[in-house]
Amino acid sequence: MGVWLVGADVLARSRFRTSALAETVAALLVLLGAPARPGRQDVARHRPALRERLAADPVTAAFARAAVTPGWLADVLCVPPADDDLDIGDELARVRRTPADAVLAGLAPGRSRPAELAVPDLGDRVADLLGWVWELAVAPDWPRLARAFEADIVARTRRLTTGGWAAALGDLRHGTRWLGDGRLQINAHDHPPRDLAGAQLLFIPAVTANGWAGWAPPHRYSLVYPCGGLLAAGPAAAPGTLSRLLGPGRAAVLAALGTPMSTTQLVAVTGHGLGSVGNHLKVLLDAGLVRRRRAGRSVLYYRTGTAERLLRAQR
Known part of the structure; x- marks a missing residue:
């Protein structure tokens, strides 16, 4: 492969495209011991809850052990979303419909299948586990x-x-x-x-x-x-010369747009109010330093090539 x-x-x-199930699987990996990534360190605090849940369900515990092995992730956790999968409910329904023998076939090749997994409702149990992870560790921050x-x-x-x-x-x-x-x-x-x-x-x-x-x-x-982008690190600080040129507020907004962001995200990372960020964006738009584009239900702003050259010159 x-x-x-x-x-x-x-x-x-x-x-x-985005996938709520993919992020749920990423959270499950952290709950099972993978390092928490920047922007999602809070997921690890739910590890005791997962241990308690697995201790009460030997079938799900056996699946968790067999599904995540070095160099392999069970196929049922990796199936791409379909075009009509609109939310986590649609993606979990697809997991739930997976026959038990298909779930077993998608485990790491060459390894023995735990006896606990010989149940007819294995797809349901996997979907229940993922739904639990979604509600606990993903939905509040989705x-x-x-x-x-x-x-x-x-x-x-x-x-x-x-x-x-x-x-x-x-x-x-x-x-x-x-x-x-x-x-x-x-x-x-x-x-x-x-x-x-x-x-x-x-x-x-x-x-x-x-x-x-x-x-x-x-x-x-x-x-x-x-x-x-936003999840990996905070926004870059604006160079002092750029602040003097554009004003500290507009410079902070422009520096933050190394990754496209919505107005709400810019408010969160710059600390400026919604009205101030909106005014700064209007000026930057009029000056040809930023552009905007719709992505889903959000309008995202990003730097133009002129802005990138300006920032490089100031640095």
Whole structure:
């Protein structure tokens, strides 16, 4: 599975999108012991609750042990969302419909299957576990996460427009890079190339260390990758000379837009009021230093090339 062959037809159908289930799986990995990522360190505090839940359900506990192994994540946790999966309920329903034998077949190859997993409702139990993780560790923060994911998608779409797939995917995740000639390296494993002809390829941001690949052959494939931007770090400080040139408020807003953000996000990261941020954005828009674009239900602002050159000069 080291290289995927993606022709022009696949690229034409490829797109970036969010997935509540992908973020729920990322949270589950943290609850099972993976390091918490910047912006989501609070997830780790729920680990005792997960241990208590698994202790009370031997089937779910056995699945958790078998589903997450070095170099492998159970297929049922990685299936790409369908076009009509609109929210976590739709994605969990798809997990719930997975036959028990398909759940078992998607565990790491070459490993024995725990006897506890020989139950007919295994898909239901996996969906129940994921729904519990969603409610506990993801749902309270989902509006903020979704805005950050949309901002990351806008940034990568811009790079795709200006630099092609090599620019958009070059730093997507460790081990993934665009090789050219319709070849996408997704990891360093020595597997025969997989031809994705006729399939749809999705790129999904999540708060994860390195992400994972998913597939529902022959129609859907996905790469979950670490979201950058707002979740990874705070906004860059505005250079003092830029503050003197534009005023401290507008300079702070412009410096924060290294990643596309909504007005609400800018209020949160700059500490300025909503009215002030709105006024600063209007001036920056009129000056040609920022542009805006709708992403889902949000309007995201981002720096223009002129603004990038101005910031480089000031630094």
